[in-house]
């Protein structure tokens with residue numbers, strides 16, 4: 001093992017703990033590429049490694065930082081001459097935490113926010129009053145084992161069908177060739193595709209009674225394989241869907257309480273919508289349905305709410321507002337945020353699981 | 365084939381074809397050529413992703429084959445298709461004609477003459493030299509198509525059930541571009557050399573504008589680039605790319621502007637910003653006058 005390859009290996013090993021999938025083949029590639037470019041300056045090595053090891057923009061950000069740290073260790077010394085002083089200090093095996101040793105704690109934190117799996121949170125944090133002192137779970141959600149209509153949309157792809165309006169010319173031709181004559185026509189039908197759906201779920205104090213119900217709803221939806229993406233928000237925005245891979249709903253429910261830092265906090269609807277829009281604008285497709293689950297109370301002023309709602313509206317297929325109190329006697333949408341929301345979204349009642357199912361079947 | 369033995373050669377050759385590449389981009393292209401891997405380009409709209417492929421086709425002096433991806437693109441429209449109407453017609457002709465010299469069977473119907481070649485097929489089995497294949501905006505296609513591309517990019521061969529397996533004689537130079545509206549699968553990226561194209565630096569953008577709009581006054585050009593760079597720092601929904609900067613330079617040239625004033629800027633803002641709210645935001649906050657003032661105060665120090 002040459003010195004360069006050893007140093008590369010250390011870099012690769014630390015990158016791996018940040019979610020890069022680097023194998024020995026990648027290391028070999030890097031070495032042969034460096035032999036080709038014959039440029040061992042830091043920028044030259046950086047460009048080569050970036051081309052070979054980085055696979056997304058998020059990874060590029062992490063890589064740039066890690067490379068800078070890695071390069072700093074040499075302090076202007078050429079890459080090939082001396083083993084870096086810190087190399088021997090690497091512990092043999094890190095048991096509890098598989099982390100990079102030569103990155104300081106602060107830097108670790110900064111980079112962790114950029115790792116893909118990490119929560120996207122806004123800059124605001126809950127004030128101490130807003131955070132519920134007791135975040136224990138408030139009883140189990142009732143898990144209903146219902147079936148729901150699929151949330152489809154028409155696709156371009158086709159599948160064979162008994163009858164229909166679309167001819168399946170290739171199949172007709174094939175069959176008639178083998179039988180010798182054109183006798184029977186074969187048909188195809190459109191193959192529907194899942195429609196992606198994004199839920200923005202208000203988990204603030206005022207919506208706390210509904211948390212078990214909505215959790216059960218989402219859990220079941222993802223269980224039957226719908227393409228739903230759920231973001232929880234009260235003062236921060238948290239991506240929730242991956243947490244539900246847990247096969248046991250009880251544990252997944254407990255996990256929810258552990259993962260959402262501001263469950264039962266205040267509501268910053270406008271701010272979270274702004275964050276959501278700026279973070280996921282490139283990923284929003286025009287086929288997506290966005291569903292906002294909130295009661296329409298907003299603790300801030302709604303200066304930019306209107307603008308961001310109209311933007312989101314233009315970027316998605318449908319923008320719905322599921323309001324648990326809607327259509328209950330003596331309830332009126334009175335808040336300023338609520339009025340703006342009603343103008344931009346179509347409002348649906350979602351107070352019980354039956355309401356949710358009804359609203360969902362209207363989407364399908 | 366031009367001499368592309370060093371990274372500098374790549375940069376120089378590209379600049380000959382009116383594309384100014386940074387060293388990191390040139391490194392990626394160089395590695396693609398040497399390791400025979402596809403180039404995966406990602407970046408904001410209008411930073412010159414498509415232009416890379418066009419310039420490379422000119423450098424290598426081969427044709428450019430472009431496959432524009434869209435939602436719902438499938439194997440048939442990308443690779444090949446049987447010309448069913450023509451086949452049906454052949455059957456009919458055969459049935460109506462009296463001469464039965466040529467037996468009509470499966471083989472005679474599935475011949476190259478009934479094959480409609482689509483871009484990928486053309487790229488793998490070209491008539492001349494191996495072309496540059498541009499697979500544009502791959503993030504718009506769906507997962508199935510991505511998996512299918514994976515098969516082609518790793519083996520450089522296609523299997524047509526009726527004709528057998530066809531393997532590319534010479535590997536084409538492949539450029540994949542993406543606007544990052546969704547993440548492309550890792551398995552596909554693993555086979556490529558990845559490069560993130562960023563907005564160019566001030567000096568680089570100045571050179572690009574100089575190259576593409578040579579008629580523009582030098583001072584004006586400097587102002588244009590500086591303003592565009594300044595606009596990119598604003599929290600805009602859609603930031604102006606290199607393409608917009610070039611458009612603006614062209615527009616100012618056509619208007620025969622000599623000096624940038626707030627009025628000219630406001631009138632031609634539509635060339636730079638394509639979103640009504642962005643335009644409103646820039647116009648409302650007195651930003652235009654402020655930016656022009658910044659320009660004037662900067663000028664003596666710059667020149």
Ligand SMILES: Nc1ncnc2c1ncn2[C@@H]1O[C@H](COP(=O)(O)OP(=O)(O)OP(=O)(O)O)[C@@H](O)[C@H]1O
Nearest residue numbers: 382383384385409410411412413414415572606607
């Ligand atoms: N480095 C450069 N040198 C010369 N011209 C450039 C450079 N970068 C961009 N351009 C010019 O910018 C214009 C826009 O580039 P292009 O159309 O390739 O953008 P794009 O990234 O493909 O955009 P989109 O994502 O919308 O497809 C082209 O006319 C190109 O000539």
Ligand SMILES: [Mg+2]
Nearest residue numbers: 413414500541
């Ligand atoms: Mg393009």
